[in-house]
Amino acid sequence: MTVVVGYVPTPEGEAALTQAITEARKNNTTLVLINSSKGEATVDNRFAQEGDIHDIEQRLASQGIQYLVKRPVRGHDAAAEVLDAAEEHHADLIVIGLRRRTPVGKLIMGSTSQRILLEADCPVLAVKAG
Amino acid sequence: MDVWSSLMDGFATALTPMNFLYAVIGVILGTAVGVLPGLGPAMTVALLLPVTYALEPTSAFIMFAGIYYGGMYGGSTTSILLNTPGESSSVVTAIEGNKMAKAGRAAQALATAAIGSFVAGTIGTALLAVCAPIVVKFAVSLGAPSYFAIMVLALLAVTAVLGSSRLRGFASLGLGLAIGLVGMDSVTGQRRLTFGQPLLADGLDIVVVAVAIFAVGEALWVAAHLRRTPLHAIPVGQPWMGKSDWKRSWKPWLRGTAFGFPFGALPAGGAEIPTFLSYVTEKRLSKHPEEFGKGAIEGVAGPEAANNAAAAGTLTPMLALGLPTNATAAVMLAAFTSYGIQPGPQLFSSQGPLVWALIASLFIGNFLLLIINLPLAPLWAKLLQLPRPYLYAGILFFATLGAYSVNLQAFDLVLLLVLGALGFMMRRFGLPVLPLVLGVILGPRIEGQLRKTLQLSAGDPAGLLGEPIAVGVYVIIALILAWPFAYKLFRRNRPATAPAGGAAGLATDTDDTVHSNHHAVYSDHKEQP
Numbered sequence A: 001m002t003v004v005v006g007y008v009p010t011p012e013g014e015a016a017l018t019q020a021i022t023e024a025r026k027n028n029t030t031l032v033l034i035n036s037s038k039g040e041a042t043v044d045n046r047f048a049q050e051g052d053i054h055d056i057e058q059r060l061a062s063q064g065i066q067y068l069v070k071r072p073v074r075g076h077d078a079a080a081e082v083l084d085a086a087e088e089h090h091a092d093l094i095v096i097g098l099r100r101r102t103p104v105g106k107l108i109m110g111s112t113s114q115r116i117l118l119e120a121d122c123p124v125l126a127v128k129a130g
Numbered sequence B: 001m002d003v004w005s006s007l008m009d010g011f012a013t014a015l016t017p018m019n020f021l022y023a024v025i026g027v028i029l030g031t032a033v034g035v036l037p038g039l040g041p042a043m044t045v046a047l048l049l050p051v052t053y054a055l056e057p058t059s060a061f062i063m064f065a066g067i068y069y070g071g072m073y074g075g076s077t078t079s080i081l082l083n084t085p086g087e088s089s090s091v092v093t094a095i096e097g098n099k100m101a102k103a104g105r106a107a108q109a110l111a112t113a114a115i116g117s118f119v120a121g122t123i124g125t126a127l128l129a130v131c132a133p134i135v136v137k138f139a140v141s142l143g144a145p146s147y148f149a150i151m152v153l154a155l156l157a158v159t160a161v162l163g164s165s166r167l168r169g170f171a172s173l174g175l176g177l178a179i180g181l182v183g184m185d186s187v188t189g190q191r192r193l194t195f196g197q198p199l200l201a202d203g204l205d206i207v208v209v210a211v212a213i214f215a216v217g218e219a220l221w222v223a224a225h226l227r228r229t230p231l232h233a234i235p236v237g238q239p240w241m242g243k244s245d246w247k248r249s250w251k252p253w254l255r256g257t258a259f260g261f262p263f264g265a266l267p268a269g270g271a272e273i274p275t276f277l278s279y280v281t282e283k284r285l286s287k288h289p290e291e292f293g294k295g296a297i298e299g300v301a302g303p304e305a306a307n308n309a310a311a312a313g314t315l316t317p318m319l320a321l322g323l324p325t326n327a328t329a330a331v332m333l334a335a336f337t338s339y340g341i342q343p344g345p346q347l348f349s350s351q352g353p354l355v356w357a358l359i360a361s362l363f364i365g366n367f368l369l370l371i372i373n374l375p376l377a378p379l380w381a382k383l384l385q386l387p388r389p390y391l392y393a394g395i396l397f398f399a400t401l402g403a404y405s406v407n408l409q410a411f412d413l414v415l416l417l418v419l420g421a422l423g424f425m426m427r428r429f430g431l432p433v434l435p436l437v438l439g440v441i442l443g444p445r446i447e448g449q450l451r452k453t454l455q456l457s458a459g460d461p462a463g464l465l466g467e468p469i470a471v472g473v474y475v476i477i478a479l480i481l482a483w484p485f486a487y488k489l490f491r492r493n494r495p496a497t498a499p500a501g502g503a504a505g506l507a508t509d510t511d512d513t514v515h516s517n518h519h520a521v522y523s524d525h526k527e528q529p
Helices: A011-027 A050-062 A078-088 A103-109 A112-119 B003-014 B017-035 B041-053 B057-082 B088-102 B106-139 B144-161 B166-181 B206-224 B243-265 B272-285 B298-321 B327-338 B352-385 B388-407 B410-428 B434-456 B461-465 B468-493 B503-526
Strands: A002-006 A030-034 A067-070 A091-098 A124-128
Touching: A002 A011, A002 A078, A011 A030, A011 A050, A011 A091, A011 A124, A030 A050, A030 A078, A050 A067, A078 A091, A078 A112, A091 A112, A112 A124, B003 B017, B003 B057, B003 B106, B003 B352, B017 B041, B017 B057, B017 B352, B041 B057, B041 B206, B041 B327, B041 B388, B057 B088, B057 B106, B057 B298, B057 B327, B057 B352, B088 B106, B088 B272, B088 B298, B106 B243, B106 B298, B106 B352, B144 B166, B144 B434, B144 B461, B144 B468, B166 B410, B166 B434, B206 B327, B206 B388, B206 B410, B206 B434, B243 B272, B243 B298, B272 B298, B298 B327, B298 B352, B327 B434, B388 B410, B434 B461, B461 B468
Parallel strands: A002 A030, A002 A091, A030 A067, A091 A124
Antiparallel strands: none
8 A cells, every 4th residue: 555656856746745745644655756767868857866855755754654765767767667666566546746738848758647647557646836 | 480460360261251150160069068978079079070071171170179179168067067077177177166066156166167268278379379380490300210209208108197007008009009000001012900801901091990989989888888877967057256256266277277288288298187286286375275175266267277278288289290199189180181281390381371270260269168158058057968868879870970971881880880899898998098099190100200210220220319309208208107117116115205205295196186086087987877
């Protein structure tokens, strides 16, 4: 019984994390946080820094939530990593943050959220940045 | 020969719209490859060598000069924002620069690096314009024995003085000289190292060798270490400097220039040693020594100025003697040869307008770099988010295109892959690339001078010592080679006093630190995924 949250250090990611914490406390389940990078660029701003992750861990610990932080760097895209983790930890909920994308941007770049929504085997909760 | 009027003619040539456009392309490309770790101006110029078949020499060299200077500027941006030197000569910049950036002073660090580079580059280029003709005047009196000796000195110095391991340096140099030997002997017509393969009779084209070693080798290396934990670039706005920053920067700029130019101009050039010397000096002279190690602006201003002045200095032996001492200059020399222009002291008289246009374009390039670097620094940092697979796919595409375009022979592609594999193995085993490239490019020229000397002396090796300058240079070579042994002996005999020894202690201390910086660059490369 777990809640899997796809985290990125952006307002959307923060919103998703906040929501995931609420869900995890409500159901008293483990929270699995995924923050991945393909590791192909020298700089990836969507990969959280050591310090940020440390802050998040403290925040989770202080709320008394059981948690697991995963930061895979193995060339898979974010959607695949979240779906993998959901399967591995038998997630009963995936929480993701949505950001505004133009149709053209979506056509070119694809959409991580869309892939998770379509391919996940459990309910997916999508939140927007406050 | 009036320097001033020649230089003004040079400006007139370099400022024609077409040439100016090439200067702009050059500095933009140069900055881009300087910013990206792993790519450098040498690889870029090598990839662009095939354009020499279509472009006028002047335009091509103006573009190459822009790439050369641009690489120096770009390297500092990466050093400061990422703590990963974009380029070997900006290793020292990273020490203080990254600390400044972490303390929220990235804008000032970038500004002092860019303005310092501009100041040093401009002074350095002016010194180049003044010194080069003087060196030429001296050089035309040299005969083949002296030339041979000076070239041997340059090769040995680059191999033995720079880099972390002499053994690896010499291994790399040997490989380079062997590759340079392939083909028909120019005097007797005998075939050497061709293995009965008629396609090898013309020798290996330098474009193929340079592109394979720099581009294909690096691409294979990156492919083998594709996934690495991504880094964070420190966000930065528009670079600017306050009044106190200016006050603390201008002296280090000038001192850095004074260190950089002579070291660049020496045949054992390289920008690593002067940047380090400048750092040590600033640390000692600073009024804020407590800030060193926590982000002192002097520690960015001095080394950055030194590395740009060294870049200008390196062009002095390149243009005046035909003697390159860094990889980019070596590849530029190959471009001269591919135009059928004979590099050497006669270059200033036979190709005067070209050389002066090149020097003028260095002034212009420097100015352009200041303009595009100050406001656009945040944009350059964005380049670091490019995924490596796309980047290197593009590089491999251009590498293949370039190698094929040389002779339109599929055989060259085989050579490209074989030498690319060699380049990969060299990176794998920590062999420096520079001695190999210098060996390939200088090898045949050294051989030419040796043959000339021996022909003049009718085969008597004593002819090699026929000129006083040659004898003097051999003494220096002997000193360079004997130094580590002598030092070891000295250390063994006086173990207690050696570490505290004055000048000698300082010199080796610097060497060690420079070398460990080299290791830092390498270990970044070797980081496991």
